[in-house]
Amino acid sequence: MALSEGAIEDFVARSLQSETSLLRFPGYQVDFLPGGAVLVVTFEPAAMGKSEPDLNRPAWGQAFLQKRGHSVLGVKRAATAWYRSVELHRLFRSLQTRDFFGHFERVLFYGPSMGGYAALALAAAAPGCTILALNPQSTLAPDRVWFDQRFAGARAASWKGDFIDGVDGALTAERVYVCYDPYQIKDRLHALRLPTHNRINLRLPFVGHTTAQALNGLGLLGTVFDEALQGTLDEKRFRQMARERLRWADYHVHLAERGVWPPRRWRHLSQALVLDDKHPRALLLRDAWKARTDGPSVAAQDPHGTQSARRAPPAARPSRERWPMGVVTAERVPLIYLNLPKCASTTIQNHLLFLADGRYADQPRDIHQNDGLRRSREDNDATHDLISRQVHEGALVFTFVRDPGRRAYACFHEKIMQQGRHSFMAIRQALIKDWGLRPPAPGQASTLELQRANFSVFLRFVEANLAGDTPIRRDPHWCPQGPMLVRYRQHIKIDQVGKVENFAADLALILHRAGVSRAVDVNARPWTNPPAPFSFDEVLTPDLQAQLDRLYESDYIHLGYRRPS
Numbered sequence: 001m002a003l004s005e006g007a008i009e010d011f012v013a014r015s016l017q018s019e020t021s022l023l024r025f026p027g028y029q030v031d032f033l034p035g036g037a038v039l040v041v042t043f044e045p046a047a048m049g050k051s052e053p054d055l056n057r058p059a060w061g062q063a064f065l066q067k068r069g070h071s072v073l074g075v076k077r078a079a080t081a082w083y084r085s086v087e088l089h090r091l092f093r094s095l096q097t098r099d100f101f102g103h104f105e106r107v108l109f110y111g112p113s114m115g116g117y118a119a120l121a122l123a124a125a126a127p128g129c130t131i132l133a134l135n136p137q138s139t140l141a142p143d144r145v146w147f148d149q150r151f152a153g154a155r156a157a158s159w160k161g162d163f164i165d166g167v168d169g170a171l172t173a174e175r176v177y178v179c180y181d182p183y184q185i186k187d188r189l190h191a192l193r194l195p196t197h198n199r200i201n202l203r204l205p206f207v208g209h210t211t212a213q214a215l216n217g218l219g220l221l222g223t224v225f226d227e228a229l230q231g232t233l234d235e236k237r238f239r240q241m242a243r244e245r246l247r248w249a250d251y252h253v254h255l256a257e258r259g260v261w262p263p264r265r266w267r268h269l270s271q272a273l274v275l276d277d278k279h280p281r282a283l284l285l286r287d288a289w290k291a292r293t294d295g296p297s298v299a300a301q302d303p304h305g306t307q308s309a310r311r312a313p314p315a316a317r318p319s320r321e322r323w324p325m326g327v328v329t330a331e332r333v334p335l336i337y338l339n340l341p342k343c344a345s346t347t348i349q350n351h352l353l354f355l356a357d358g359r360y361a362d363q364p365r366d367i368h369q370n371d372g373l374r375r376s377r378e379d380n381d382a383t384h385d386l387i388s389r390q391v392h393e394g395a396l397v398f399t400f401v402r403d404p405g406r407r408a409y410a411c412f413h414e415k416i417m418q419q420g421r422h423s424f425m426a427i428r429q430a431l432i433k434d435w436g437l438r439p440p441a442p443g444q445a446s447t448l449e450l451q452r453a454n455f456s457v458f459l460r461f462v463e464a465n466l467a468g469d470t471p472i473r474r475d476p477h478w479c480p481q482g483p484m485l486v487r488y489r490q491h492i493k494i495d496q497v498g499k500v501e502n503f504a505a506d507l508a509l510i511l512h513r514a515g516v517s518r519a520v521d522v523n524a525r526p527w528t529n530p531p532a533p534f535s536f537d538e539v540l541t542p543d544l545q546a547q548l549d550r551l552y553e554s555d556y557i558h559l560g561y562r563r564p565s
Contacts, residue, residue, distance in 0.1 A: 043115035120166025149508020
């Protein structure tokens with residue numbers, strides 16, 4: 001049922017008379033629970049993608065807040081829709097117009113994660129309020145937060161209209177308390193987007209994206225809430241309180257999971273089990289690490305172990321394997337890339353280089369010759385051992401594919417028609433001599449008709465080349481992608497195949513699945529090749545498409561692109 005002005009008017013009137021009231025509209029229910037002169041507006045976090053049709057549940061933090069005698073305005077959602085409802089926005093603007101929030105002595109907007117975004121953004125309807133946001137997202141508008149791709153579905157929602165950015169709500173607040181783990185890079189970047197004049201950073205290291213649960217588990221949530229409401233909490237005071245995390249088992253489990261040096265990882269895991277000998281995650285990690293023959297020495301540091309206090313046996317190395325050409329990885333990067341040429345491969349390798357070394361390269365040669373990336377083309381046992389170890393440790397294996405016609409056109413333009421360091425000059429001369437390729441004269445621009453004719457020559461050459469009718473070797477730049485994927489799959493399981501046409505979202509999903517913590521600008525392309533004189537769509541004709549269909553029929557069908565007719 002749509003939200004009417006009459007329903008809003010009745011809800012406000014009953015609420016201001018200290019009556020319990022609710023307002024339900026598509027996807028949401030807003031409850032008002034009367035209490036004291038302090039109003040707390042709460043927003044729920046995400047539900048891990050699940051719908052929750054029963055909106056009669058308590059509002060987030062309801063019992064906690066009613067115990068303190070506060071009035072509560074609880075916003076509940078049926079699905080993880082990021083509070084982007086136009087009717088919800090209209091409700092909060094109506095509450096602002098009717099001076100609903102002005103009837104209370106103090107107003108605090110409160111929520112974690114997705115609820116933290118809503119607390120920040122919708123606080124713009126109550127200027128002068130206080131905000132307590134726990135590991136919030138400031139927004140998911142793609143043009144504003146390129147660094148956070150964790151919620152791809154939510155990013156596809158409409159991020160236009162009112163209450164887009166939590167920065168706007170934070171600007172109008174009296175104080176903004178934002179609690180986050182500074183080692184959760186994306187959470188930190190969201191927090192640092194907020195204005196500084198009224199922001200109080202509540203840093204809680206090594207608790208992950210669960211600051212609300214951490215504060216509650218440490219017994220600090222009530223103190224933090226009360227002091228934030230009173231305006232007496234500051235960063236120094238919170239740092240003192242945050243030391244309590246040392247006695248929280250989850251904190252040590254997080255450190256154990258994030259650690260690199262094995263003895264230290266076991267030390268934190270052991271401490272977690274001392275604090276909580278039935279901690280499920282700690283027990284799972286202990287059993288998993290003990291089961292691995294390449295695990296760290298543990299006995300003296302593991303009070304729950306059964307071994308005597310001695311050094312663990314040497315790690316069993318993965319069996320040496322010679323990996324096929326095209327496998328790319330790097331030390332300390334939990335990703336293995338399977339190179340398919342002309343499928344954004346150089347850009348992808350540049351992102352891997354950034355993850356490994358913290359910088360992007362300026363030129364393609366600086367990527368392909370960089371020691372920070374290790375490639376299976378190297379006849380080097382250490383490189384093949386590194387790839388084997390990465391596979392053994394569960395690195396995510398991925399690649400990207402591309403529309404076959406656009407890929408062939410890119411190869412034609414960049415490798416045949418362009419003349420440069422990375423073009424195929426010998427093949428270009430063979431096409432001119434034996435196939436009728438007619439490049440434009442120096443200083444002259446190509447016409448559309450000439451571009452189409454030359455592209456057709458290239459496709460005829462590729463067709464003959466793939467059939468084995470030319471003395472020139474087959475090259476992966478124009479070979480079908482499907483057989484190359486089959487060759488890779490004979491050696492390794494591919495976890496994710498992205499599409500160049502959806503590059504930013506697919507790469508973001510890959511980074512998220514791999515647990516990459518460093519913020520990567522998935523839209524970054526430090527350089528671009530000079531564009532073709534005409535786009536693929538301009539050049540394409542039915543005859544050219546027929547040639548492409550013959551060449552790449554299986555790619556069109558099995559990679560999910562246009563089926564040849």
